[in-house]
């Protein structure tokens with residue numbers, strides 16, 4: 368009798384799982400106007416990603432590039448178990464990111480505030496209305512005027528870079544991703560955390576170690592990322608966190624101390640013009656208005672410092688080293704850029720001013736083209752939600768489909784940046800694509816290295832300035848060339864969250880005696 372009951376139960380469970388599997392993975396076949404591929408149990412369309420054969424961005428690109436979908440405005444995909452939508456059409460992308468933002472206000476990736484208080488409040492992961500409040504309070508931090516005031520701090524790190532390179536042999540081989548990461552670490556330390564670090568001279572400094580920790584791969588962390596990306600509701604149950612406990616502790620101590628010290632210094636009229644000064648002002652305003660409990664507000668500021676640390680260091684250093692790789696491969700482009708740099712230094716009598724750096728046209732073209740070929744954040748995502756009192760969002764005239772509540776929406780800058788329709792000969796590094804004429808003839812959504820719309824990268828200007836300053840100080844008296852360790856056609860790291868050249872960028876740095 369017991370045996371029959373066990374067999375019966377097993378059969379019922381198998382049938383129920385089979386039914387759920389069939390119902391879930393036949394979702395898109397019910398909507399004939401949305402093309403899709405079959406999903407696989409447990410991984411949906413992302414088997415290679417969750418088994419670390421490819422990174423998520425690359426995987427999304429292969430779906431975008433699939434010849435079955437070349438004329439499709441949208442493609443139905445399955446993220447692990449959940450139906451999601453990949454948007455291919457540029458006008459529809461514009462609607463999602465900008466025009467109809469009220470329907471796509473949050474990212475799908477989410478961190479639970481109660482379980483992960485710092486991660487959950489970071490602007491990147493926080494939901495409306497917390498996101499809106501933080502975004503509004505912190506947007507003025509990154510205006511051109513504020514960055515101009517902050518620029519001397521970046522210049523100082525540039526001078527350290529120059530000194531460091533001059534202390535090296537006339538010709539030396541090095542891994543550029545690491546060198547550039549040491550530069551951006553020091554920029555973030557001085558602009559966001561309010562203290563000077565010199566990781567160029569001393570790579571074992573505590574701040575550098577803390578920042579590098581964010582890039583370590585561990586299976587535990589990789590698993591956590593998969594949960595928060597695809598099944599955020601399970602985060603609490605699974606105990607997933609985005610920050611290492613050491614990083615969280617570091618942020619709590621560093622920001623509390625920096626604000627306390629600055630409050631004392633500011634009372635004597637001293638200003639440093641960095642983000643800590645802005646945090647001090649925001650804290651004062653919060654206390655005056657009484658809208659926040661101060662301890663809670665402080666925690667929220669720590670969270671924003673954390674996302675500035677994550678967002679500000681690796682994105683920019685990777686972009687710098689990728690630009691140097693492409694410039695080493697095409698010395699004539701490097702010469703043109705170096706002429707522009709040298710002219711700016713001559714104009715500034717040995718220093719490069721904020722105004723001069725802002726005006727460097729060819730530098731802009733080189734960086735935009737680098738970010739086209741190497742979009743550090745290769746995918747963008749949003750979650751659909753119908754605003755109160757509004758009808759559900761129909762994708763007509765693109766296709767006959769109305770978005771269901773909570774559907775994840777993906778956009779693939781990586782795929783768009785390599786689409787021949789917008790970029791002839793897409794694998795070629797050609798900064799001319801960003802000349803005024805060529806830019807004017809292109810759809811703005813074809814190039815999305817900083818995302819777009821109200822959720823775009825808040826640090827775009829700071830990112831651009833630090834990349835420009837870094838390249839200027841490296842190429843001022845030196846040039847780079849390929850060497851026997853250079854990977855000319857690099858592959859991307861499968862395990863990294865950002866798009867990163869596998870194995871690093873090895874180049875030869877040569878002192879220019881001309």
Ligand code: HEM
Nearest residue numbers: 491675678679682683744816817818819822823824826830
């Ligand atoms: C080359 C440098 C950088 C690149 C390529 C980059 C790229 C991006 C991208 C693609 C997004 C997502 C945008 C979207 O979903 O539409 C983003 C968001 C963000 N980035 Fe950056 N970033 C860079 C530098 C920085 C810097 C320097 C900071 C701060 C110090 C920063 C802070 C942030 C934050 C806080 C967000 C979330 C914004 C929001 O959701 O409102 N980023 N970044």
